[in-house]
Amino acid sequence: MAQVAYCGLGVMGAPMARHLAQAGHEVRVHNRTASKMHDLASIAVVTPCSSPQDAARGADIVMLCVGNDDDVRSVVFGEHGVVHGLSRGAVVVDHTTTSADLSREVSRRLAEIGVDFVDAPVSGGQAGAENGTLTVMCGSDSAGAFDKVAPVIDAYAKSCVLLGSAGSGQLAKMVNQICIAGVLEGLAEGLNFAVAAGLDAHAVVDVISKGAAQSWQMENRGHTMIDGKFDFGFAVEWMKKDLSYALSEAARLGAPVPLAAEVLSFYEELMNAGDSRSDTSSLVRRYRR
Numbered sequence: 595m596a597q598v599a600y601c602g603l604g605v606m607g608a609p610m611a612r613h614l615a616q617a618g619h620e621v622r623v624h625n626r627t628a629s630k631m632h633d634l635a636s637i638a639v640v641t642p643c644s645s646p647q648d649a650a651r652g653a654d655i656v657m658l659c660v661g662n663d664d665d666v667r668s669v670v671f672g673e674h675g676v677v678h679g680l681s682r683g684a685v686v687v688d689h690t691t692t693s694a695d696l697s698r699e700v701s702r703r704l705a706e707i708g709v710d711f712v713d714a715p716v717s718g719g720q721a722g723a724e725n726g727t728l729t730v731m732c733g734s735d736s737a738g739a740f741d742k743v744a745p746v747i748d749a750y751a752k753s754c755v756l757l758g759s760a761g762s763g764q765l766a767k768m769v770n771q772i773c774i775a776g777v778l779e780g781l782a783e784g785l786n787f788a789v790a791a792g793l794d795a796h797a798v799v800d801v802i803s804k805g806a807a808q809s810w811q812m813e814n815r816g817h818t819m820i821d822g823k824f825d826f827g828f829a830v831e832w833m834k835k836d837l838s839y840a841l842s843e844a845a846r847l848g849a850p851v852p853l854a855a856e857v858l859s860f861y862e863e864l865m866n867a868g869d870s871r872s873d874t875s876s877l878v879r880r881y882r883r
């Protein structure tokens with residue numbers, strides 16, 4: 595069993611920390627909004643800590659799942675950040691979806707103080723975190739660090755794979771988001787077409803999800819898109835962040851992503867209309883005016 599620190603107890607982080615405690619690890623937690631630490635402590639054996647620095651003291655592994663690049667910098671390197679509590683030989687695992695550049699930067703800065711880093715963004719959403727069935731895409735400059743953390747990540751993952759050096763996990767997550775953007779746009783157009791044609795759109799989803807058009811999005815979001823329900827899931831503002839990182843990387847690589855770029859502009863439209871916390875399937879709203 596490991597001594598683990600977990601910082602960032604949001605929609606994703608809280609259930610991951612709960613699974614770690616339930617697997618028998620000793621878990622110290624920190625969250626900016628203290629009430630979330632106490633909520634978690636009421637259902638799992640975790641120790642609330644006053645800062646990331648405090649949580650990281652004595653930890654073999656420090657995990658975090660916060661918002662974006664700047665949030666990770668602040669939690670790891672800020673005034674009471676993780677680095678001030680870390681011991682040499684510890685490993686930091688970042689489950690936040692960030693840019694690949696941020697992962698390389700954090701990896702380099704931590705290596706200077708004898709600490710290994712694994713970027714480990716996840717896929718599977720809130721349900722995957724709650725059920726302990728996340729897919730975890732990892733990058734690290736230390737295969738030994740990955741071998742150390744993978745059995746611990748097992749507490750909430752159905753798959754955890756090392757894809758290359760630091761930043762590779764984030765690059766794989768960008769592939770994931772580029773693919774999802776295209777699938778969601780296709781689904782939004784198709785469902786709108788079904789309604790315009792006067793078909794029973796629910797019946798259409800039921801039948802075509804057994805054929806070649808089947809997707810996770812169709813099975814898990816098709817019916818709620820038809821019903822106009824979006825107050826759950828993966829927020830539009832997170833998808834905008836993720837696609838922005840992917841587009842910057844694509845430009846650097848010279849890899850064209852025209853569809854992802856267009857879908858990003860659609861999400862920007864939704865956000866400008868005040869819709870930033872709805873699920874990404876709310877893309878279909880563009881066709882319901």
Ligand SMILES: NC(=O)c1ccc[n+]([C@@H]2O[C@H](COP(=O)([O-])OP(=O)(O)OC[C@H]3O[C@@H](n4cnc5c(N)ncnc54)[C@H](OP(=O)(O)O)[C@@H]3O)[C@@H](O)[C@H]2O)c1
Nearest residue numbers: 602603604605606626627660661665690691719720828832
């Ligand atoms: N939700 C999903 O379905 C999903 C799926 C895959 C990946 N992700 C990624 O996972 C990450 C977290 O998503 P989430 O849905 O769990 O978000 P969330 O519910 O908003 O939680 C974010 C957490 O980070 C903390 N935080 C943010 N900025 C911080 C800062 N500067 N300093 C300290 N703490 C900070 C927040 O603290 P407070 O409680 O004080 O606000 C909160 O605990 C994002 O990068 C997202 O893209 C999410």
